[in-house]
Amino acid sequence: MTAFISHTSIDCTNAYALSAWWRVVLDYAEDPDDPNEPGHEECMISSPDGRHRLLFIEVPERKQVKNRLHFDLRPGNGSRDEELARLISLGATQIDDRRNPDGTGWVVLADPEGNEFCILRSNAEVAAARSAI
Structure with a gap:
């Protein structure tokens, strides 16, 4: 027997607003049969292929310490740098810059x-760096 991850749950103070933000990112x-609406305490969004789902659940507490689990995003x-600019324009805040002179990081x-998350190089940037070696 094995288990599989049904969805990733994210605690938040406003499930609708945060699910809408991540939906754009x-x-x-949304599930067309169960749309998210303002005031909903639980809001689910899914990847285009339906294989990954995020459930935003309202809790009374605000985030206080570093996440123990976070997303590493890779631009499609x-x-x-273009994705970084897009995310900041959508309302993300830069916390730390771990980029290295060689392009890694x-x-x-x-x-x-x-809630913290990271932005990595795109697959094309990684491939270009490998071919330059």
Whole structure:
């Protein structure tokens, strides 16, 4: 017997607002048969292929310490720097810059409720760096 991950749950103070923010960031969608609405205490979004789901659950406490689990995002199109600019324009906050002169590394960001996540180089950037060696 084995188990599988049904979805990833994220505690937050406003499930609707945070699910809407991540829906734009990840190009995910709501379930058309169970749409998210303002005031809902639980809001689910899914990847385009339906294989990954995020459930945002309202809790009374605000985030207080570093996440023990976080997302590492890789741009689907464009560069890490272009994706970084897009995420900041959507309301992310840059927390730390771990980029290295050789192009490796990542940037640590926080979503509108302070949940940390990282942005990595795109697959194209990684491949270009490997072919330059």
